[in-house]
Amino acid sequence: MKKANIFTSITENLEKELFEEILTNAKLKIERIVSYGHTSPEAGWYNQESDEWVILLEGEAVLSFENEADVRLEKGDYINIPAHTKHRVSWTLPKAKTIWLAVHY
Numbered sequence: 888m889k890k891a892n893i894f895t896s897i898t899e900n901l902e903k904e905l906f907e908e909i910l911t912n913a914k915l916k917i918e919r920i921v922s923y924g925h926t927s928p929e930a931g932w933y934n935q936e937s938d939e940w941v942i943l944l945e946g947e948a949v950l951s952f953e954n955e956a957d958v959r960l961e962k963g964d965y966i967n968i969p970a971h972t973k974h975r976v977s978w979t980l981p982k983a984k985t986i987w988l989a990v991h992y
Contacts, residue, residue, distance in 0.1 A: 893944065897921050897984060920987040922948065927975035937991045939968045946985025949978040 897905070905921040916937075927933065932953060942965035950958045950966065953973035958966060968974055979985040 893919055893986065893988065897986075899923075899984075901925070914992065916989075916991040918989050918991075920989055922946070922976070922979040922985040922987070923983070924979055924981035926977055926979065932973035932975050934971055934973050935968075935991070936970060938970050940990045940992070941966055941968065942988050944986040944988055946980045946983060948976060948980075948985050948987075951975050951977040 891909075901921065901923050904925040905919075907919045907921075908916060909919055910917040943960045943962055945962055947962070948960045950960065950968075951974065952958070957977065960966065
């Protein structure tokens with residue numbers, strides 16, 4: 888057994904968002920995502936094959952959805968994103984870390 892902590896081992900100066908798989912199997916993927924003012928690439932939308940449940944453990948963010956209103960998330964807020972729902976991260980706190988826990992199922 889290996890112990891880990893969701894809030895440690897985070898580099899302060901990230902050039903791009905950090906995606907770290909915590910657990911993966913054929914039906915499930917759990918990942919930690921760390922943003923420091925990062926957003927999704929301007930080129931497109933996430934359009935995932937699986938559902939995604941995400942909770943913001945620290946920081947703030949805005950998720951944009953195609954043809955829907957933006958959703959602002961603060962620490963402790965969570966949202967379920969059904970498969971093939973086009974979305975993107977349009978804002979995260981600048982100069983402060985935003986830590987996400989994402990469960991793809």
